[in-house]
Amino acid sequence: MQHHMPPAARTRAGRREWLGLVVLTLPTLLAAVDINVLFLALPQLSADLGTSGVEQLWIIDIYGFMVAGLVITMGTLGDRIGRRRLLLTGAAAFGIASVLAAYAVSPAMLIACRALLGIAGATLMPSTLALITNMFRDDRQRGTAIAVWATCQFAGAALGPVVGGLLLEHFWWGSVFLLAVPVIAALLVAGPLLLPEHRDPGAGRLDLTSVALSMLAILPIVWGIKTVAASGSGVTATPIVVLATGGAFAVAFVRRQLRLEDPLLNLRLFAQRPFALVLTALVLAGVAMAGVGLLVTQYLQTVLGYSPTQAALWFAPMGLAVALGTTLTPAITRWVTPRVAITGGLVVSALGAGLLTQTGDLPVVVAGITVLALGTGPLFALGTGIVVGSVRPERAGSAASLLESGNYFGGTLGLAILGTVSAAVYRLRMAGTIPPGVPDDVARAAQETVAGAVSHGPGLAHAAHAAFTDALSTVGLIAAALFVVAAFLMRRLAPPS
Template sequence: MTRDDARVAEKVTIPYPRRWAALGVLVGSMLLLAIDGTVLYLAVPSLTADLAPSSTQVLWIGDVYALALAGLLVTTGTLADRFGRKRVLLAGTAAFGVASALAAFAPSAEALIAARLLLGVAGATIMPSTLSIIRNTFPDRAERTRAIAIWSAASGGGMALGPLVGGALLENFWWGSVFLINVPVVLVFLVSGALLLPESRDPRPGRFDLLSAALSMTAIVPLVYSVKHAIGSGVDVQAVVAVLVGVASGALFVRRQRRLDTPLIDVSLFANKAFSGAVLANVVAIFALTGLLFFFSQYLQLVRGLGPLSAGLVELPTTIASILVVAVVGVLVARLGTGRAVAAGLLFGALGLALIAAAEGADHHLWLVLALLPLGLGVGVAMTLTVDAVVSAVPTHRAGAASAIAETAYELGGALGIALLGSGVTLFYRASLDLPVDVPDPVRAAVEDSLASAVNSVGPDSALGHAAREAFTAAMQVTSLVAAGITVIAALIAWRTIPSGRKTGTATTTWTKE
């Protein structure tokens, strides 16, 4: 231990006395962000009728939020370590409220995409702070695992709860209400956060590297953009250039991190198979859940004919299963060990995806409801344990940077889920369409663009509307099975790379109250 490390350790006395009350604020903030990530899904049909976005714009409306988060989390996590996690969290929460108001009254698809981008930027300042404050506030490993399980339940449950909240609002108000509801909630969190949260920061943050921050963004954003562009417009020069920019930026970012004394991301951590396996498992778990929910909400309304609130209620089992994780995760780790428990969670999630593919062709909604239970439970278990493994891998003074890795995995999984699985649904939908040759070109273009566009153009009860619904159902089934296969592969990797031995011990931490 160095002399500086000894001085930091000497400051440790007792855990923060109001840590469970502070956890309530942090969980509330995370729940708000998670709900906002999916609350829009049920609003897609109504905003499509109002703003008339193209299929590509619909994907960007859903994806740009998570994409901005994924691109900025590394940078904002480091800034939180430097300037204070509580301070950065409260500033981001205030900005989130402003961006929500702008999204609520967006007059066009382009304006809504821009507002969602601002929401992502604001959210990126909140997410790493929540997890790093937990890391610092709960020095005891057992307490921290329980706290992260509750945090993960808010993350996974919030994603599933979003459609229910959106459905309740859309039954009575216009689509902008799913954003406007954030404003009073933000005000509550600003007051409670100022009173209850402890302040903490890295005592030796080092120099902030602006070039690394830029490279981290240009490594992620172009890659996701290239996938979306290739699916929508085919593989062309623009898509290839985006891939090259992303890969080159990623290589330069890794090379630079290896040379810096205080890197944005300690890339040497990825040499550890357990760490890399945990990050990969986290990405895939969120990839499967978010990618499915984005189009599942549209399926329930446009194919099954449910109203927004009824569709949200059908998705409620995912929320319930995510909450049950808090009760079962400790038992699973005790009996199976971390690695096997993560693998079991991912396999259970894959089973849920396969069941959803089968249930989408069934007549009764009950089968859909039952299929969502293993998906929510499996993803919740995998996410809780992988986040705990990532955050526990570093000293407390680097909690923000480690949290940024965990959160980047979370948001990158969400962004890739919508981009890849969402684009896959669009691709399979168009391939499954069997339209008569005499369909006029404008009508054909509308039907081929998306199911929402088809329903708005030709009506849900017409022959073309029926063909579009059949094609969308087939596309959802194929995509769910693809996601299940990817999740099985991730389960095997987690089983082979993440140790299953039990870990004990208490980490040291420093906190100050402001």
């Protein structure tokens, strides 16, 4: 037995690796906060810069578009040029773009800065996750490290609006961007000292045709889904054509990846059952959580009448509960297998989503989103480990980028599909409850939005609140069904133990 000891000892992470993990939580928190921090600043910066409605949409969306379009390329690029080098380069670019955004003098300049932030942001997530996979070779230690990483991601997303609200009460809108500067400075100082460099020595050249095809597939699909969701009943031909174009490029991308010796994205990983099952479950959970998040934040503001900052505080338990769930996961897996932990968690999430069908007051809604989110913790913590653990350490960046793409697409689909379903339920309910004698233009406005109904007296307002509550119940029911499907998938993760 003695000759096995040295390698085993070498696989255990030491003090330097754990300190390195602390450094890696900085960009993780930052990228998560940055996604949500801008929503509350939008009215202030719009008034200051004189932005149009379309420009506002671009300021919000361009960051996510660039991350979605480039995360696959950046994950694979990190495998080729080195994860630490890509992380530190991306972080420096993120810091510079943040300062430029804070002092933007026109809507066009702010949109350009947000695009740069998205390009830099695409380097952060896959690099941090790939470095964690390389630094922690022991399965249990890696599980704990990934749980810490996931906790920071969800805590950051929950705290984004709250931090944004606090900053905006005391400073001008640019302060939400300057938040990144001290974090980036700490990363650039500590990173070279504590983070190891890792690259794939056997990686070939980056296939630029695949990069172009991935962008031409992802960006039209994401834009098309968002546009269909935003247009509700009045869908025009344009987003459908754009979606079809993106789909055609996606087919070309997949065919090229399967043909190449050294693809940008190794799609053969989907032949591995654990990889395919976990990724599918993560996308389903992403759809459910994004749809519920969208409806609950609207419910808090339009039906219960909270301000954006108050709504952000009441909504924060959702992100914090995911963070708590991922934190508890390493302790849970001391008692049960990962398969049981993930499946059980998803059943808890389904019960939480079920609570949202009993809507009527604030405590039920907050309890519902908290229970729903808490149950997803094991899936995010252990599922991430399963995905990145199913490839050679040299290819961890590529696997991590697939994971990020899955999360992003789940969220985008959730907003689009469940947002569209809720709008349809709201319209149907309102169509049946508008009293006779209401002018056509008022009826139309009331059927489109709660705000349109509220502005025309208490009778319509009451009907609109009831209709929106019904829409939230419907989304809760769909989310519960999605979690049940994900739980069934996770039951098949491994032979019964």
